[in-house]
Amino acid sequence: MNKAKSSIWVFGDYRNYFQNRVTLQLLARAREMAPRIGAEVCAVIFGHDLDEYVGEYIAHGAEKVYALDHPDMAEYRVGPYVTLMTAAVRKYEPEIILVGATDFGREFAPRVAKRLRTGLTADCIGLEINDDGLMVQTAPSFGGNLLADIVTPEARPQMATVRPGTFQELPHDYEASGEVIRLPLPDDLPRPRVRLISAERLPQREQRLEDAKIVICGGRGMGSKTKFKKLFELARLTDGEVGATRPVVHSRWSDPDTLIGQAGRHVSPQILFSFGISGAIQHTAAINDADFIIAVNKNPNAAMMKLADLAIVADANQFCSALIRALKARIRD
């Protein structure tokens, strides 16, 4: 009997397909890793009326799609999905499973790993195949201050959840062909112990802090409520959103809604401006997805300055005013 070709599986998380393309990003990364271990790239998807997604996955790099398409599976439900996934993995024995670090993925993947008694690295921001053919999974810890490289040497499959935005999706190719393998709905699925009573899509705010490409975050070092207000002007000019640290919110310089940190929001802008912020872990834990951090602080040794790509030693308020003036002069209409 010839051994089946090894495979990399990407879990098809399509609930917010138009907002969150992490599945496509993972297919792209899987395509890059696959030749290193002679694997094929597969997507696996559960739900109902899936043809459109199956087509998209093939167009974005899946050579094979395992699809369970059934009206009973129309709702996203962790319990049954875990059972289905575990059964499929036992049958087809993929070498690697990648799951997007969405809320669903972060609940689903640990439970699949547990049932399969294998390792799982959470929220990876890097994946590589090393010379031993193992997937090296890079995960942040301590609020992104440290990076750990983790492998699963023996247990199989190797599993990782990956932050959305870590990899770039491939351009689509609707001419690409792929094989679709239909998975049957088992008739012995256990009765779910968690029941969904209702689900409503949350109203989309006009622009959410979480989605902003530029976030302008201010801390106690801005000095006063009046001075802090300048950050809103900077936000208007840059089409950004204002975030704040806890002392700022406590002093009512800004709304509780703008709190960034462990007790507040988590942001992932292309550029994060940080004005007068010390860089306590309760705050920085929620900004480590920012691509580029520009920190302004009068203390060059503040933890925030060490985390920054660009650390500007200056008075935060004075620098903010000067930046506003400079931007006004530079924006071409």
Added chain:
Amino acid sequence: MLKLIVCIKQVPMVSELPWDSRTGTLKREMADGMINPACKHALEAALQLRHRYGAHITALTMGPPMAQECLHEAIAMGADRGILMTDRRMAGADTLITSFTLARAIEKACPDFDLVLCGCHTSDSETAQVGPQLAEELDVAGVTYAEHMEVHGRTLRMERESDDFLETLEMDLPGLVTVTTRKYTPRYAPLTGLYDAFDAPDILTLDADALGLDPKVIGMKASPTRILNVRSATAEKENIVLKGAVKRMINTLFHEFGDKISGAMGKDLKTHDHDDEEE
């Protein structure tokens, strides 16, 4: 009366990097321990459930002997008793083995629990995996990021936000939830409570032998994942430092990073200043 278990972890209290760039290692011993903030939200949720329905609350932790401190604090906040699992052989466990070990302690010390509450993640390793994996290991229903919890007979009704949906869920008990940090702001431990908690604490200490666990199935050796190395994330960054006159720094900012800023803004910028052109 409900039997609640709250899993808490002691984490290093760090506002500075716990990282020695000279030796390239974690300075764990230098960092004071504190209760992982998200675990305090789980404890607060348990205290609020007790207030409404009556409950007995067990705080459970696995860690070095020093982790006992966070049980004292949990008792000072209102937990009825603490369980400390401490054993050198348990050290270095990954989430798979941590959840396995926690489950064995729960079966030993509180087998007839109704609900396990966990923090939704830790501030040190941030995997958010132990909660869901513990539900699997205990073979009970599990829900992450729970808020607005209500008990109706043998079911727990709750809400949560998940991937842009607001969901209302019902779960059979016994079950496990990880608790969101958006609700359930932790109370402060009153000073008298702290004294009492240190005076006559009801804390049970368990090791691998007490749990009847073969050392081969616990700790780092049993864990499927291996950490190859840990490095400082900041070392990956160029970390350019600018000092001096504000005007100069702004010119440099636009000169070097103007395209980046302009791209993120979605607006066209003059990135080269007049002064530059003369140079």
